[in-house]
Amino acid sequence: xxxxxxxxxxxxxxxVPELLIPALDQLEQAxxxxxxxxxxxxxxxxxxxxxxxxxxxxxxxxxLVSNPNVKLYLKREDLLHGGAHKTNQVLGQALLTKRMGxxxxxxxxxxxxxxxxxxxxxxxxxxxxxxxxxxxxxxxxAPNVFRMRLMGAEVIPVNAGSGTLKDAVNEAMxxxxxxYDKAHYLLGTAAGPHPFPTxxxxxxxxxxxxxxxxxxAKEGRLPDAVVACVGGGSNAIGMFADFIDEPSVQLxxxxxxGKGLHTAEHGAAIGKGTTGILHGAYSYIMQDEDGQIEExxxxxxxxxxxxxxxxxxxxxxxxxxTYAAVTDDEALYAFQLLSRKEGIIPALESSHALxxxxxxxDEAEDGTIIVVNLxxxxxxxxxxxxxxxxxxxxx
Amino acid sequence: MSNQNFRNGDRNDDxxxxxxxRLDAANEGAFVPFVMLGDPDIATSLEIxxxxxxxxxxxxxxxxxxxxxxxxxPTIQQASIRALSHKIHPSDCFEVIRQFREIYPDTPIGLLLxxxxxxxxxxxxxxxxxxxxxxxxxxxADVPLREADRFIAIANETGIKQILIAPPNASNETLAExxxxxxGYTYLLGRAGVTGAETAATIPASELIAxxxxxxxxxxxxxxxxxxxxxxxxxxTAGAAGAISGSATVNIIEQNLSQPEVMLSKLREFVSAMxxxxxx
Numbered sequence: 001x002x003x004x005x006x007x008x009x010x011x012x013x014x015x016v017p018e019l020l021i022p023a024l025d026q027l028e029q030a031x032x033x034x035x036x037x038x039x040x041x042x043x044x045x046x047x048x049x050x051x052x053x054x055x056x057x058x059x060x061x062x063x064l065v066s067n068p069n070v071k072l073y074l075k076r077e078d079l080l081h082g083g084a085h086k087t088n089q090v091l092g093q094a095l096l097t098k099r100m101g102x103x104x105x106x107x108x109x110x111x112x113x114x115x116x117x118x119x120x121x122x123x124x125x126x127x128x129x130x131x132x133x134x135x136x137x138x139x140x141x142a143p144n145v146f147r148m149r150l151m152g153a154e155v156i157p158v159n160a161g162s163g164t165l166k167d168a169v170n171e172a173m174x175x176x177x178x179x180y181d182k183a184h185y186l187l188g189t190a191a192g193p194h195p196f197p198t199x200x201x202x203x204x205x206x207x208x209x210x211x212x213x214x215x216x217a218k219e220g221r222l223p224d225a226v227v228a229c230v231g232g233g234s235n236a237i238g239m240f241a242d243f244i245d246e247p248s249v250q251l252x253x254x255x256x257x258g259k260g261l262h263t264a265e266h267g268a269a270i271g272k273g274t275t276g277i278l279h280g281a282y283s284y285i286m287q288d289e290d291g292q293i294e295e296x297x298x299x300x301x302x303x304x305x306x307x308x309x310x311x312x313x314x315x316x317x318x319x320x321x322t323y324a325a326v327t328d329d330e331a332l333y334a335f336q337l338l339s340r341k342e343g344i345i346p347a348l349e350s351s352h353a354l355x356x357x358x359x360x361x362d363e364a365e366d367g368t369i370i371v372v373n374l375x376x377x378x379x380x381x382x383x384x385x386x387x388x389x390x391x392x393x394x395x
Numbered sequence: 396m397s398n399q400n401f402r403n404g405d406r407n408d409d410x411x412x413x414x415x416x417r418l419d420a421a422n423e424g425a426f427v428p429f430v431m432l433g434d435p436d437i438a439t440s441l442e443i444x445x446x447x448x449x450x451x452x453x454x455x456x457x458x459x460x461x462x463x464x465x466x467x468x469p470t471i472q473q474a475s476i477r478a479l480s481h482k483i484h485p486s487d488c489f490e491v492i493r494q495f496r497e498i499y500p501d502t503p504i505g506l507l508l509x510x511x512x513x514x515x516x517x518x519x520x521x522x523x524x525x526x527x528x529x530x531x532x533x534x535x536a537d538v539p540l541r542e543a544d545r546f547i548a549i550a551n552e553t554g555i556k557q558i559l560i561a562p563p564n565a566s567n568e569t570l571a572e573x574x575x576x577x578x579g580y581t582y583l584l585g586r587a588g589v590t591g592a593e594t595a596a597t598i599p600a601s602e603l604i605a606x607x608x609x610x611x612x613x614x615x616x617x618x619x620x621x622x623x624x625x626x627x628x629x630x631x632t633a634g635a636a637g638a639i640s641g642s643a644t645v646n647i648i649e650q651n652l653s654q655p656e657v658m659l660s661k662l663r664e665f666v667s668a669m670x671x672x673x674x675x
Contacts, residue, residue, distance in 0.1 A: 015510050017466045018539040019562040019587060160472055173465045178588030277511045290484050291515030292462040
């Protein structure tokens with residue numbers, strides 16, 4: 001039986017082969033023990049502070065918002081070691097791996113950000129990493145593949161299916177079902193079967209906690225809204241977690257609208273999907289009438305996933321969080337705008353959140369304070385954006 | 396429902412119980428091949444089911460193609476991909492079963508599939524459609540005991556048997572729960588990992604089988620990594636009620652796609668050899 005709640009309202013659960021249940025139970029127990037173990041917490045905190053660079057800064061944008069009486073803050077996860085928020089929870093799960101006495105780590109990656117974070121944590125902590133990556137993504141994300149290999153991880157291209165993130169997850173789960181005795185599956189987002197959505201949230205919740213402390217120090221009050229992009233939803237749930245019980249703070253998730261929600265090419269599982277099961281959890285997913293999973297699409301590989309974490313599905317259903325969608329073009333515009341106006345090149349993922357936050361800021365009443373989670377930096381996207389813009393940048 | 400005992404054959408539509416009674420009397424175990432419905436296409440699929448029955452299959456275990464089969468190795472993944480490339484729908488699969496059922500009214504037919512194909516249309520509709528097509532049992536690869544109750548409830552309402560999996564790493568607690576809830580047969584995993592003939596089953600020690608009997612689970616059929624008659628014999632000697640072979644069967648389909656007649660005759664020969672090995 002589970003010791004932690006395995007569902008968020010009707011969402012979540014453990015829809016995996018019976019074979020994996022003992023491994024998930026072991027993980028849940030290790031997590032519960034670690035959360036109340038001061039030694040574990042101390043080591044995790046030291047890694048976050050001395051290795052990864054927490055707390056991350058919070059920057060008030062100087063030039064983005066035309067109304068001088070509206071404030072837009074950027075929570076700078078882009079400054080974290082590894083280049084994105086991903087490093088937080090990967091360090092936590094890598095420590096859990098060691099705590100369980102396991103020596104190997106399996107991970108999936110889409111754009112390669114979770115793979116890079118996994119590779120660095122495994123290099124640091126002496127774990128053997130093998131990372132499944134869709135064959136198409138291996139080609140599209142060559143620099144990240146090289147980063148992972150430099151840090152000693154084995155990168156395994158997955159040719160099955162669409163050759164993208166969801167197929168990499170399938171392959172990682174298949175691997176795990178044969179190797180759970182010595183390997184931990186270090187899932188990269190707040191999705192998948194229980195206890196992953198809870199563990200990933202708790203290992204990212206310092207994003208929201210720091211934001212709260214920083215905004216209280218600067219403004220003396222809570223923000224009116226926090227905004228974050230949502231693929232699987234890990235950076236968003238990390239930002240939201242500390243504000244869920246603060247009704248005055250709007251929680252806004254931004255999904256990828258790709259080429260438009262009226263087309264089939266998007267990744268808005270909440271916006272346009274229906275409920276179903278993918279990768280072990282009941283949530284909003286993109287599927288056809290029979291229940292076959294559809295391919296998602298986004299210019300941003302990190303948001304290109306046909307499901308969403310189950311807690312987001314629940315927050316949407318109970319009306320606590322609102323989920324918007326931003327197209328490729330809007331995200332690309334925000335990507336360039338932040339670069340031009342503030343000297344910060346954001347990840348394409350984070351550019352989705354920023355684009356929506358900018359629209360909110362334009363329409364906001366005087367005195368409004370908005371925080372957008374700048375979940376990652378854009379270095380990994382430079383070649384891709386360069387090829388899209390054809391060397392031209394606009395404002 | 397606690398009277399769903401080991402080999403309880405008092406319902407005349409209980410094809411599994413009838414099968415086990417017949418096999419007991421003949422001093423044989425069961426051989427159950429698995430294939431993916433709609434692989435390689437709908438018309439050939441029906442011919443394949445007939446060939447399996449003609450070869451002597453005691454029951455059939457049938458997949459419905461799915462886009463994201465996390466419990467399957469490459470062979471059965473490819474079978475799904477082949478079927479889906481012809482835009483096979485679950486409704487087409489039920490139609491193949493219905494046609495087979497007209498010819499073979501007594502052969503137990505089980506479905507082995509993934510949860511989202513059941514969740515999307517709704518449990519009640521899916522189980523009713525299956526029952527109407529002539530399906531006897533449903534095994535959902537990604538529904539563990541912990542999530543199984545609502546599926547078992549619908550199964551009971553629609554006269555379908557919900558098949559549960561006993562993995563090699565199952566705790567006594569899990570085995571006891573399977574004992575309370577299992578119907579038809581119990582799918583005994585021969586090893587960890589995903590489906591595939593590349594890694595052979597570890598034939599479980601007689602202690603595990605004895606434990607299954609102690610917990611009164613429905614008759615155990617051993618699956619995962621069974622590709623040779625010797626393994627069938629070994630499984631039955633160890634106390635299993637029979638064996639299931641998926642990837643080895645599907646391999647024959649995959650290797651003979653361009654020559655369906657050869658495929659069908661090889662399937663008949665394979666099943667016949669595997670069935671021969673069930674005789675004690």
